[in-house]
Amino acid sequence: MTRTPDSAVRSYIDQHRAAFLDELAAWVRIPSVSADPARAGESRRSAEWLADRLRRTGFPVAEVWETESESGAPGLPAVYAEWPSGEPAAPTVLVYGHHDVQPAALADGWATEPFEPVIADGRMSGRGAADDKGQVFFHTLGVRAHLAATGRTAPAVNLKLLIEGEEESGSPNFVDLVRRHADRLACDAVIVSDTGMWAEDTPTVCTGARGLADCQIDLYGPDQDIHSGSFGGAVPNPATEAARLAAALHDDDRRVAVPGFYDGAVELTELDRELFAALPFDEQRWLEVAKSHGTLGEAGYTTLERVWARPTAEVNGIWGGYTGPGGKTIVPSSAHLKLSFRLVAGQDVEHVRSAVRDWVAARLPAGIRHEIVFPGATRPCLTPLDHPALQSMVRSMGRAFGKEILFTREGGSGPAADLQDILGAPVLFLGISVPSDGWHSVNEKIELDLLFKGVETSAYLWGDLAETWTPGEQVR
Incomplete structure (x- = not known):
């Protein structure tokens, strides 16, 4: 005994x-x-x-x-x-x-x-x-x-x-x-x-x-910054394409729009949802801790379900072109995105990486070269x-x-x-x-x-x- x-x-x-x-x-x-x-x-x-x-x-x-x-x-x-x-x-x-x-x-x-x-x-x-x-x-x-x-x-x-x-x-x-x-x-x-x-x-x-897969996407257009009056509207703009990628990351229901992203993801059961709901969750207090002014996420799920049991995609950073004082009318030569993906049980890291690579390649126009680096992952x-x-x-x-x-x-x-x-x-x-x-x-x-x-x-x-x-x- x-x-x-x-x-x-x-x-x-x-x-x-x-x-x-x-x-x-x-x-x-x-x-x-x-x-x-x-x-x-x-x-x-x-x-x-x-x-x-x-x-x-x-x-x-x-x-x-x-x-x-x-x-x-x-x-x-x-x-x-x-x-x-x-x-x-x-x-x-x-x-x-x-x-x-x-x-x-x-x-x-x-x-x-x-x-x-x-x-x-x-x-x-x-x-x-x-x-x-x-x-x-x-x-x-x-x-x-x-x-x-x-x-x-x-x-x-x-x-x-x-x-x-x-x-x-x-x-x-x-x-x-x-x-x-x-x-x-x-x-x-x-x-x-x-x-x-x-x-x-x-x-x-x-x-x-949850697991994690993050990446940096580097977009390249002209070989150097060029005059937007002489060339703008007639050549692909890396900063515009970076913004289009970021905007296309989610659909209208805030689901991740990368094809195949949800493959294998374990869904919440009714018991899971009941157990989450049993917790004394104060959403307003949670927002205060988050320093946020509202909740937003995948339709059909509560806040706790979103942060604990649903896959997500976030734009961690986006930059490119001129960001100094005043204006500089250019088509920039490059732009960059940092994305992170939180994964749930059943999702495969390599499958998600492949899906993201395919999604990016399919959305970029001719004349934009790109590189994607995935530095590491957690299952x-x-x-x-x-x-x-x-x-x-x-x-x-x-x-x-x-x-x-x-x-x-x-x-x-x-x-x-x-x-x-x-x-x-x-x-x-x-x-x-x-x-x-x-x-x-x-x-x-x-x-x-x-x-x-x-x-x-x-x-x-x-x-x-x-x-x-x-x-x-x-x-x-």
Whole structure:
């Protein structure tokens, strides 16, 4: 029997609360800013610090893994750890997170030094407290509480961790890292602890994230800027064609007008729509956060459905020709567009890229040359609501919070789908951060009550997974 007694878990957490916060504060003090080459040494110190703490937690294996770019240039280190269960039929679970953080300085408007954490008013303030050091570190106390409450000497699951050091810089070397170590990272489920909840009083589990494909389209007409009086109206204008492409991107119902774009896209079910509608969504407040003056999007869908579960296309930038003071009557020689496409489960990145290429080529007139560059892509991921591992997550979180757990999705994109694709495992999201925590902003913080709910959820989860899930019974 591996079910973890609730009272024993809570008692253990209370006893070790102060020491846990001291250790988390020590980690937050390390300015592991991956975007700053001058702080590469701090990123390494952060990785080594975490590996040491994982060994102290009890992980028999905790290693610093090196990364490198395609050119062979060194990247920033990741941390890998594993703790075998010893049970022949135990599921294997991989926890993903990151130890790098966004840049931060007091001059940005912080109330306190960003890398000198402050605990006050029930929260810890500091860069990385929520994104993502706090949400990684709660697993260390969670697994210890799980062991203490059950009397086990090893977790009820085969537990692995992969904590990368470049997420805040776009994870440039992550796919290669996972591919190189795929045999050691093999698992039955991935748990992403780099996410959040709807609100402090509304605990939620995220069930998926959209993917991303973006591109730059460069249009070329005359070999140089030419006089619009002598030649305008008689030769193709790259700036005009860029504007025509942007205008043609959507139809009158705000659907993406690229033929084949929606191929394979998983549609919302009635249950999906009911679960979204159950959330206490205040659209006016959402607009205030968005700094927007109105909603607009694909006809027939709510705002949450649009940002979580529908594919989209956006014009991120458009430029060309003369933009200085006064007039300059020319036909410009070039113009440019940046587009991004958010993708949902079932859409194939390469298919979307091909569809966009064909669409652009078909719409441009003779006399306009063009180039399209797709710099990278992130695949979408979605875990079915009835997947047993997801249900285990919901039960464990419900025990910790004492409330019904609702469901969200993530409109943005991250490396979760890379883990899903390479390792062939479903992705689950376990996060306790809330929107007010200020990810990437000044005065980042984490609410301590929620942080310890995360610890408690982690403590329950390993036993629940071992009891209720036999991997392979429901693989989609």
